[in-house]
Amino acid sequence: MKSFKGYSGTILPLTNHARVRMGQRGYRGFDVELVLRYGTEGLEAVVLTHRDVERGVRRLKREIQALERLNGTAIVTDGEVIQTLYRPSKRRMRKFLDGTRRRAPQSQEAR
Secondary structure, three states: OOEEOOOOOOEOOOOOOHHHHHHOOOOOOOHHHHHHOOEEEEEOOOOOOHHHHHHHHHHHHHHHHHHHHHHHOEEEOOOOOOOEEEEEOOOHHHHHOOOOOOOOOHHHOOO
């Protein structure tokens, strides 16, 4: 059974009925995640209002601006603590990246 992290951080399983209705109504799993992340929690439902959408868009725009500003930044760590952070030269950046894979972005819930 597919599950989603709820507004309050609890895991919400997806029933067979909900999965069928999602398919019939054109919703995807990512849509459910967005509504749960940005929506307003009511008594029995989480509703994505116009205000929620505006707030979410502002938040994402700030995050995009920060990503652009941080482009080229390296955080040096031993796996336990952050030792330093800076913008290394292209040569040093290549050395850091030799033989490595890109890290997958963490979801909002993991932060």
